[in-house]
Amino acid sequence: MIRFEKVFLRFDTGISLRELNFTIDQGEFLYLYGDSGSGKSSILKMIYMDLFPNSGTVSVLDFDSSQIKRRDIAIVRQKIGMVFQDFYLLSDRDIYSNIALPLEIQGLKADVVRRTVSLKADELGIRSRLSHYPHELSTGEQQRVALARAIVNSPDVLLVDEPLAHLDSTAAKEVVKHLWKINESGTSVIFATHNEKLLREDPARTMTLVSGEIVKDREA
Amino acid sequence: MKLSYIIREGIIGIKRSRMPFMNSVFSVTIALLVVGLGVLAVDNSLQFIGEFQADYDLEIFLENEATSFEKHELAAIIKDYPGIIRMDYLSKEDAAALYNAEFGEDVLSLLDDNPLPSSFRVTFEEDHRTAEYILAFIQNMNELDGVDEVIFKKDLFNRMQGIMQLVYTIATITLFLIILATVFLTANNLRLMILARYEFIETVRLLGASDFMVKAPFFLEGGILGFFGASLSVLLIVAAEYAIKYYVHIDLPVKILDHPEVILGLILFGVSLSSLGVLKAVRKMLRFVT
Numbered sequence: 001m002i003r004f005e006k007v008f009l010r011f012d013t014g015i016s017l018r019e020l021n022f023t024i025d026q027g028e029f030l031y032l033y034g035d036s037g038s039g040k041s042s043i044l045k046m047i048y049m050d051l052f053p054n055s056g057t058v059s060v061l062d063f064d065s066s067q068i069k070r071r072d073i074a075i076v077r078q079k080i081g082m083v084f085q086d087f088y089l090l091s092d093r094d095i096y097s098n099i100a101l102p103l104e105i106q107g108l109k110a111d112v113v114r115r116t117v118s119l120k121a122d123e124l125g126i127r128s129r130l131s132h133y134p135h136e137l138s139t140g141e142q143q144r145v146a147l148a149r150a151i152v153n154s155p156d157v158l159l160v161d162e163p164l165a166h167l168d169s170t171a172a173k174e175v176v177k178h179l180w181k182i183n184e185s186g187t188s189v190i191f192a193t194h195n196e197k198l199l200r201e202d203p204a205r206t207m208t209l210v211s212g213e214i215v216k217d218r219e220a
Numbered sequence: 221m222k223l224s225y226i227i228r229e230g231i232i233g234i235k236r237s238r239m240p241f242m243n244s245v246f247s248v249t250i251a252l253l254v255v256g257l258g259v260l261a262v263d264n265s266l267q268f269i270g271e272f273q274a275d276y277d278l279e280i281f282l283e284n285e286a287t288s289f290e291k292h293e294l295a296a297i298i299k300d301y302p303g304i305i306r307m308d309y310l311s312k313e314d315a316a317a318l319y320n321a322e323f324g325e326d327v328l329s330l331l332d333d334n335p336l337p338s339s340f341r342v343t344f345e346e347d348h349r350t351a352e353y354i355l356a357f358i359q360n361m362n363e364l365d366g367v368d369e370v371i372f373k374k375d376l377f378n379r380m381q382g383i384m385q386l387v388y389t390i391a392t393i394t395l396f397l398i399i400l401a402t403v404f405l406t407a408n409n410l411r412l413m414i415l416a417r418y419e420f421i422e423t424v425r426l427l428g429a430s431d432f433m434v435k436a437p438f439f440l441e442g443g444i445l446g447f448f449g450a451s452l453s454v455l456l457i458v459a460a461e462y463a464i465k466y467y468v469h470i471d472l473p474v475k476i477l478d479h480p481e482v483i484l485g486l487i488l489f490g491v492s493l494s495s496l497g498v499l500k501a502v503r504k505m506l507r508f509v510t
Contacts, residue, residue: 051510079428
């Protein structure tokens with residue numbers, strides 16, 4: 001479903017990723033582990049086609065990074081849910097509108113949107129917050145909103161970038177539990193983190209990155 | 221359903237950015253106000269010059285011996301001649317009365333007989349008011365029975381035509397420059413308005429919106445903005461015309477309400493300027509968003 005082949009990524013400041021070769025299958029749960037600057041976020045960005053390799057190819061859901069057209073990037077992204085490090089919640093919209101946005105972009109009917117948003121808000125325990133604005137929520141709640149928006153259209157792949165950075169251990173465990181639950185429904189989850197403790201407790205496949213190179217790929 | 225998203229987002233966009241939206245509406249209003257007033261000023265100037273030019277373009281003097289039949293024939297020919305908007309017949313008595321009014325003396329008391337000839341005064345339509353066309357008309361008239369002489373104030377006519385041409389040329393160039401400045405200033409203002417929405421554009425693009433779905437609501441918003449701006453400018457022009465009438469006591473010969481095509485033109489210009497300006501600004505921003 002996702003395949004990196006001889007992927008090199010160079011920034012003006014230096015090389016970010018070197019010769020990456022790996023595949024991620026449908027329904028897989030993968031941790032991308034490494035320190036800040038190791039290349040985790042760059043890999044996620046290449047999966048949702050926000051970054052393109054200088055050489056090699058990234059294939060995502062039958063779309064190839066070397067041939068993809070701009071209009072197809074939108075199609076790929078409609079099949080990928082993303083939880084960004086800084087959430088990307090729209091500050092001038094209430095929580096309901098933020099979660100509903102991916103569905104509205106796809107042109108779904110208003111009652112379908114309403115039903116799906118309520119369902120996801122229930123699942124993540126943020127139903128009572130739907131009429132609030134992002135700045136009125138705690139960081140943990142904002143994170144759950146970002147997660148609800150990422151999964152509201154039942155994506156094939158869910159990308160999560162450092163989701164535990166601002167959370168205490170209880171809230172972090174809750175998020176991980178939610179991600180496994182989402183994974184159980186068939187969605188592949190790619191989880192970028194530098195939380196070593198979490199990996200010790202979790203038996204999932206883990207890819208360890210150091211300075212843009214995969215130094216270890218531990219199978220589940 | 222995507223259409224409903226576009227309409228809803230277009231309206232939500234206006235609601236959420238009321239101040240930048242109002243700023244842009246006023247910028248379009250001022251720009252179109254300048255353009256509209258410019259167009260009306262030019263039209264009114266040309267009208268004033270045209271009125272000053274003469275009540276008529278030429279006078280056809282008839283022979284003293286011209287019969288009533290010949291006069292009727294001539295009247296019919298002149299009336300049917302293409303490009304003539306007005307024709308007035310002045311009898312010998314009318315001519316004497318005019319002489320009396322102009323010089324304060326009764327021509328009949330100076331001479332036993334009225335020596336002034338009867339005549340036709342002819343005015344041409346705007347499209348046919350060229351020296352070449354009028355000279356051809358004179359040539360045709362001179363060949364007809366009963367016509368003694370055709371007097372055409374060619375020098376004055378040419379001078380006025382020259383002034384009108386000059387006014388027209390200067391006005392066209394000025395208006396073109398104003399429109400250019402208008403487009404530039406409005407586009408700049410719209411770009412600032414769109415820049416404030418970078419967060420939204422980047423987020424919806426990341427959430428899977430195609431370029432079309434990003435641009436369409438902004439295009440609609442631009443159209444609404446342009447419509448309001450242009451309508452407001454039309455209202456202000458009408459108010460200015462009334463102010464000139466009631467406070468300066470000048471009744472302008474050309475008014476915007478008498479010319480729906482100018483109103484329509486301003487509104488279309490406003491709508492297309494704003495919607496295309498917004499579209500260009502969004503397109504430019506999308507270059508920085510994958």
